[in-house]
Amino acid sequence: MDKKILIFSENLNNACEMLAGAKALGDQLAVVYIGTDKDAKELVAHGANTVYLFSKENNVPYEAYAEDIAAIAMEKSPNLIMVGMTNRGRTIAAIVAQALHAPCASECSSLKLGNDGKYVITRKIYGGKATSTEVCTADTLVVTIPMRAYEIQAADNTLSGEIVQLERNASVAMKLIEESSKSVDSVDITAANTVVLFGRGLEKAEDMAMMEELAELLGGVTACTRPLAVDYGWMPTSRYIGLSGKSVKPALYLDIGSSGQIQQIAGASDSKIIVAINNKASEPVFNECDYGVVADLYEAVPILIGLLKKLF
């Protein structure tokens, strides 16, 4: 194959996932990571031939490392740069791509190495209505990869690799003033098997109790759309699904009282089964569900709760 791959992620697990996926795409695997020596050894155990390690500094956002990552890329000329698709990852990927004057394919649904040695990607455009298949004609391709796109493999401590400790070089004209963690609670909606999402169809905060009851009967968790968390403050900001929020991949996803605009439902598009309950038949969510019920949620949800109670 003779292809060099450079991987970057803010998240150790995600970097290990991409290492697993990278095996089909190249044979020299390097990872840039901001963390500890222990993290670097973990990456080697997951297949990294080289780890470029930076120490995490306080008050320095990850984006400040973009120039250093670009410098490594410019020196080593990888054929493929895989970047974990967090909010910051997307930004870093674009900066690194521009530094190399390389193309960047965001949020690929698939990534393959063609027989002619060129990388081919597919991605969704037009709000998910179309799939674009694109071939990279440049020497280096940058791609952003969603979390859990590849399955992490077991660590192999017999593997060896080079760990190169580096120091952040570039100075950036940005100063971090304040970072406030989004109000978090003990619930991790990204790990749940069932998610009950509600949107602006819910009239008042007290009505969330009904959604909690439904979620509990289904053995799942509740989540909401962005306005309910950010504007109304009904839920912690770690509990909303959408572009600047979380993405989930449950077996069952209920979308209740939310229109299902593409950037919203994209956060749950990998769910096994999607159910929509909304009182407007024309809402986009009905084109993106497996089962849909056009009804007032204040009638439909209590009925569903009653049926589930009889069941269990």
Next chain:
Amino acid sequence: MKMKTVVCYKWVVSDDCISVSPSGNLEFKDVEYDISEYDRNAVEAATQLAERTEGLCVALSAGDETLVKSQKATLSAGPKEGYVVIDPIMDKADCMVTANVLAEAVRKIGEVDLVLCGEASSDTFSQQMAPRIARELGWPVATYVKEIEPGNGYVTVTRELEACVEKLELRLPAVVSILGDSNTPRMPKLKDVMSAGKKPFTRWTVADLGVENTTAGLEIVSLAGNSTDRKTIILEEDSLETTMEKLLKSLIEEGVVG
């Protein structure tokens, strides 16, 4: 400090005009164009900053001839001047080429303090413009911005990320991308629309700008309509009670309940 803001916008086919036929063909019907959704929020943010600092807001875009028709829509929403780069090179431009073109245009506009972009365009949703333009110009960048406060030689931005809300100070000149829904774009009044046609609207080609790298690195091989993978079974029985029973039964059969 008076701020000169440049807001980059994309002139896109309205989402409503795009559909997928039952046989899976992508169809464009009664095509209409509009400013990409999040770019409207960027236009509003750029205009507000110029108004607050008694500065100037101008609009910038790159594309094909359809851009000529964007004058009224854009210049009625706040910006006082428009610049459009119209060139056949844009037909095959990828994000890298587009960023090169827009960055050179920003240089040619001159004395710019802040470039604003929407977080992503509604059609291709690559989310790359702001970081790329910033890198090309050598300026700092902040993405996922929901608030901007002007300062003296800097701006303070509030970013909304998955796990945190971050406040950053960016030395000017800088680039930001604005989150959709982060403000309410003003409704142009009739007089704004009428006067938009008289505001300065400058047209450039790529050659006018002296852009060096105009070869795209990604080539579209095919574009296919996605019939949704979802079943889209809309349940409707005689009563809501029986409908919900049928729903529950289906979910049990799917193995996702019970």
